[in-house]
Amino acid sequence: MSELNPNATQELSVVGKRIPKLDAALKAMGRAEYIQDIKLPGMIYGKILYSKYAHANIVKIDTSKARALSGVYAVLTGEDVPKRMKMGFYKDNPPLKKGKVCSFRDEVAAVAAISPEIAKKALDLIEIEYEELPGIFDPEKAMEKESPLVHEYHKTNVLNLPWKLHYGDVEQAQKDSAFVVEEKFTTQWVTHCCLGTSGAIALFDAKDNLTIHTNTQIPSLAQKDFLESLKAMGLENKRVRVIKPIIGGGFGSKLDTYAYEHIAILLAYATRKPVKILFDRVEEFKATSTRQPTIIFIKQGCDKNGKLTFRDMRMILDNGAYTSWGATTPSVMMMPITSLYRVENVRYDAKCVYTNNTYSQAFRGYGNPQATFAIESTLDMLAEKAGISRIDIRRLNRNQPGDVTPQGFKISSCGLSECIDAVEKELAIDGPKEKGIGMGIASLIHVGGGARIYKSDGCGAILKMDDYGKVDIFTGGTDMGQGLDNITAQIVAEELGLLVDDINVVHSDTDVCPWDVGAHASRSTFVAGNAALGAAKIVKKKILEYGSKLLEAKPEDLVLKNRTISVKGDPEKTMPIDKLLRKAHFSPGGTMLMADFFYDPANENMGKEMKGNMSVTYAFGAHGVKVKVDEETGKVQVLDYVAAHDVGRAINPLLLEGQVYGGVLMGLGYALTEEVVVQDGKTMNANFRDYKLFTAMDAIKIKAPVVETYDEHGPFGAKGIGEPGCVPTAPAIANAIYDAVGVRITTLPITPEKVLAALKEKKKRPLN
Amino acid sequence: MTTNISFSLNGDEISYEVKDHWTLLHLLREEMGLIGTKEGCGNGECGACTVIVDKLAVNSCLYLAIEVDGKTIETIEGLASNDGTLHPLQQSFVDNGGIQCGFCSPGMIMSSKALLDENPNANHEEIKHALAGNICRCTGYVQILESVEAAKGQLSGGGQ
Numbered sequence: 001m002s003e004l005n006p007n008a009t010q011e012l013s014v015v016g017k018r019i020p021k022l023d024a025a026l027k028a029m030g031r032a033e034y035i036q037d038i039k040l041p042g043m044i045y046g047k048i049l050y051s052k053y054a055h056a057n058i059v060k061i062d063t064s065k066a067r068a069l070s071g072v073y074a075v076l077t078g079e080d081v082p083k084r085m086k087m088g089f090y091k092d093n094p095p096l097k098k099g100k101v102c103s104f105r106d107e108v109a110a111v112a113a114i115s116p117e118i119a120k121k122a123l124d125l126i127e128i129e130y131e132e133l134p135g136i137f138d139p140e141k142a143m144e145k146e147s148p149l150v151h152e153y154h155k156t157n158v159l160n161l162p163w164k165l166h167y168g169d170v171e172q173a174q175k176d177s178a179f180v181v182e183e184k185f186t187t188q189w190v191t192h193c194c195l196g197t198s199g200a201i202a203l204f205d206a207k208d209n210l211t212i213h214t215n216t217q218i219p220s221l222a223q224k225d226f227l228e229s230l231k232a233m234g235l236e237n238k239r240v241r242v243i244k245p246i247i248g249g250g251f252g253s254k255l256d257t258y259a260y261e262h263i264a265i266l267l268a269y270a271t272r273k274p275v276k277i278l279f280d281r282v283e284e285f286k287a288t289s290t291r292q293p294t295i296i297f298i299k300q301g302c303d304k305n306g307k308l309t310f311r312d313m314r315m316i317l318d319n320g321a322y323t324s325w326g327a328t329t330p331s332v333m334m335m336p337i338t339s340l341y342r343v344e345n346v347r348y349d350a351k352c353v354y355t356n357n358t359y360s361q362a363f364r365g366y367g368n369p370q371a372t373f374a375i376e377s378t379l380d381m382l383a384e385k386a387g388i389s390r391i392d393i394r395r396l397n398r399n400q401p402g403d404v405t406p407q408g409f410k411i412s413s414c415g416l417s418e419c420i421d422a423v424e425k426e427l428a429i430d431g432p433k434e435k436g437i438g439m440g441i442a443s444l445i446h447v448g449g450g451a452r453i454y455k456s457d458g459c460g461a462i463l464k465m466d467d468y469g470k471v472d473i474f475t476g477g478t479d480m481g482q483g484l485d486n487i488t489a490q491i492v493a494e495e496l497g498l499l500v501d502d503i504n505v506v507h508s509d510t511d512v513c514p515w516d517v518g519a520h521a522s523r524s525t526f527v528a529g530n531a532a533l534g535a536a537k538i539v540k541k542k543i544l545e546y547g548s549k550l551l552e553a554k555p556e557d558l559v560l561k562n563r564t565i566s567v568k569g570d571p572e573k574t575m576p577i578d579k580l581l582r583k584a585h586f587s588p589g590g591t592m593l594m595a596d597f598f599y600d601p602a603n604e605n606m607g608k609e610m611k612g613n614m615s616v617t618y619a620f621g622a623h624g625v626k627v628k629v630d631e632e633t634g635k636v637q638v639l640d641y642v643a644a645h646d647v648g649r650a651i652n653p654l655l656l657e658g659q660v661y662g663g664v665l666m667g668l669g670y671a672l673t674e675e676v677v678v679q680d681g682k683t684m685n686a687n688f689r690d691y692k693l694f695t696a697m698d699a700i701k702i703k704a705p706v707v708e709t710y711d712e713h714g715p716f717g718a719k720g721i722g723e724p725g726c727v728p729t730a731p732a733i734a735n736a737i738y739d740a741v742g743v744r745i746t747t748l749p750i751t752p753e754k755v756l757a758a759l760k761e762k763k764k765r766p767l768n
Numbered sequence: 769m770t771t772n773i774s775f776s777l778n779g780d781e782i783s784y785e786v787k788d789h790w791t792l793l794h795l796l797r798e799e800m801g802l803i804g805t806k807e808g809c810g811n812g813e814c815g816a817c818t819v820i821v822d823k824l825a826v827n828s829c830l831y832l833a834i835e836v837d838g839k840t841i842e843t844i845e846g847l848a849s850n851d852g853t854l855h856p857l858q859q860s861f862v863d864n865g866g867i868q869c870g871f872c873s874p875g876m877i878m879s880s881k882a883l884l885d886e887n888p889n890a891n892h893e894e895i896k897h898a899l900a901g902n903i904c905r906c907t908g909y910v911q912i913l914e915s916v917e918a919a920k921g922q923l924s925g926g927g928q
Contacts, residue, residue: 020862027870028858028877030804030844037803193905195808195816195871248806248871249905281809481869481906658865658911665908688813688903696899699909 196248438740460514476516663725
């Protein structure tokens with residue numbers, strides 16, 4: 001941390017405070033309106049029919065009985081979908097399928113009816129004749145030439161994506177290494193389990209402009225997708241208004257547009273009525289996307305002192321039958337692979353492979369948890385082989401401020417060292433322990449200053465002040481429960497000398513809010529925060545200029561605090577800000593104070609060889625865990641957990657802790673209990689009884705020490721914290737289990753069955 | 769088939785003609801417009817629809833509406849005072865970060881209320897047990913448990 005860094009030395013009165021979430025009281029009273037709660041006049045209900053097979057030709061669809069049912073307004077099949085209406089990163093996914101289905105979640109027909117019950121009855125009346133085809137469910141097998149093709153036109157099941165890099169010379173570095181470890185890891189399907197299920201309401205106005213209320217994390221990109229759909233429907237030059245109501249959780253699940261949204265649009269257009277589609281819990285499990293399952297091959301080496309020499313990784317990702325933005329997760333996996341710890345020689349190759357399974361999507365961490373599981377597990381293996389302590393190997397290879405990583409990431413602030421110290425302070429990782437007890441540690445790097453995955457990583461903000469000292473700020477950023485409304489309000493209040501209660505944050509309505517690339521990549525505090533700060537700075541300058549005339553003082557001598565403008569060192573010269581605003585407004589040639597600002601961080605798209613400074617700054621952290629493994633049952637009990645994060649600055653420690661705690665428990669589910677069980681493409685556990693989430697009974701105390709490095713680029717020094725909490729949990733747990741009972745589990749989730757099997761295997765092995 | 773039932777809802781006496789297959793959740797949300805009670809699964813697995821019937825926390829998605837005849841129902845809408853003052857549990861969830869996306873919050877608060885009404889000095893394990901049927905995906909439960917603990921102090925403190 002530089003002494004000259006202004007972010008480190010500011011005196012702050014609103015930023016840094018534990019201010020409760022602005023909409024919490026509304027939510028506590030049960031008055032917050034989610035998509036579940038919205039009813040528009042004349043609204044009818046849509047329902048979707050899904051495929052009965054994982055892979056089949058559609059021979060015939062007969063919808064006549066469904067159409068004849070009283071109360072049914074429209075029945076659509078793939079035949080009714082315009083040819084160019086396709087979704088996803090690869091544009092391989094029409095909202096209703098025609099000719100062939102490629103997974104159980106394929107949408108084959110949709111109905112709009114006067115009630116959800118009648119819509120469901122109509123679905124039951126649709127008759128479809130299928131001709132079943134052999135399916136392919138194993139991504140490694142799907143890569144073989146003789147395997148059935150998921151999409152014949154694509155000619156191969158391997159997607160044509162550029163996920164490959166090689167920096168330095170991995171082959172030579174391996175030869176030169178004193179110690180090398182090699183392992184294969186696999187990770188499972190997990191799903192977001194947002195408590196509020198997915199849903200949308202679409203309606204057209206008299207001029208065929210579309211308004212869609214939808215659960216999205218990307219209002220502006222969704223608007224673009226829907227405009228493309230309208231164009232495919234022959235509706236050129238129309239307007240699309242995307243309104244995101246309060247949503248019951250995001251976690252990455254809403255980073256693409258989904259079939260149900262486009263189907264709602266088609267049904268609304270066919271009926272000229274507002275059409276609502278709302279998922280039930282079974283649909284939410286079966287027809288929304290998961291985290292990418294991966295097969296990971298990794299080699300890492302170090303010299304005789306433990307300094308990392310190379311990292312060589314190869315991955316196969318089960319893409320499922322269609323390609324969402326989630327197919328770009330390998331580009332984010334590159335971040336920990338090339339840049340977690342200092343390692344010069346790095347190679348990575350990832351293949352995304354079509355199968356007849358459910359297709360995957362974005363999920364908190366965006367590939368980072370999978371990659372970090374392999375990296376941090378093998379780092380412990382390497383430490384053991386080299387005879388170095390697990391803490392020492394991490395300290396020795398830690399990232400440091402000023403580093404430029406092989407991928408070209410410029411590390412501005414970096415508190416990894418302090419995070420490792422904080423974990424070590426709370427848990428003596430290599431101290432003495434009882435039988436069956438073990439400690440584990442794992443670190444993380446993540447984007448903390450935006451992420452230029454899309455062409456723009458920007459966010460706009462419009463700020464206006466009224467005659468009473470109040471602010472409305474219209475931000476492109478999206479609050480989905482994480483608290484961006486607070487972050488925005490606290491930043492603006494701090495800059496303008498106001499209180500949080502003075503700030504009204506308006507978000508998630510494309511008619512009134514500026515563009516933003518979306519609530520992803522832990523970017524909102526940093527990017528939307530900087531956008532809000534930029535707009536506030538412009539208005540502040542205007543207030544100071546006007547105040548300097550009214551108070552007869554230089555602008556640089558004026559201070560805004562507690563709703564008042566005053567002259568430094570002259571307590572007599574002072575004026576309430578609302579009075580200043582009225583004087584500005586109601587004087588001849590009057591003015592009102594407002595500003596707009598678009599902040600696009602100076603980060604880079606990855607160019608040739610996948611190089612480029614993806615984020616303006618990076619977030620770091622280290623997690624430590626103490627577990628108890630029952631050797632009789634294989635059960636792993638988490639006794640203690642420390643999650644230390646370098647957050648730049650905690651704009652709001654209360655909400656920050658909430659992000660860390662929530663991330664950690666989600667990560668523990670990933671490590672220990674959660675899995676969407678898929679058998680021949682079919683989801684077998686589409687309910688909360690069989691999909692094992694942690695409950696309050698399993699809740700643990702989590703210590704969350706905050707390391708503040710006051711990043712020079714962040715708003716008041718802040719970096720992102722949305723995702724990091726769930727990134728290093730699985731390897732920390734796996735490392736602790738190894739420490740406790742000497743078995744290395746390489747497949748997630750680490751169930752008691754796997755631990756028991758590994759213990760049994762270990763007992764069979766002769767001692768070396 | 770419909771049946772006329774009478775019940776107390778948040779202190780008001782209500783008479784309502786209900787269809788025999790309606791759930792209490794359907795009656796509250798779809799018929800009476802009380803949107804505070806949420807449907808997270810419809811199968812009694814997530815607790816988002818928790819309301820209090822005769823002092824017991826129940827999943828209203830599994831509870832038939834006709835069964836509430838003659839009973840006393842409390843929903844999230846009945847907790848705050850008429851002057852807008854939040855119930856100490858609501859205030860505590862607000863102040864302690866117990867609410868993020870908020871979808872589980874009404875059910876979480878109602879389960880907590882049923883517990884503390886019956887056992888104002890519930891210990892940490894009893895609180896965890898009482899909330900075991902309420903799933904939250906945002907908070908990791910840490911700040912929810914802190915919220916209930918803090919409210920417990922206030923509720924018992926206020927009563928003495």
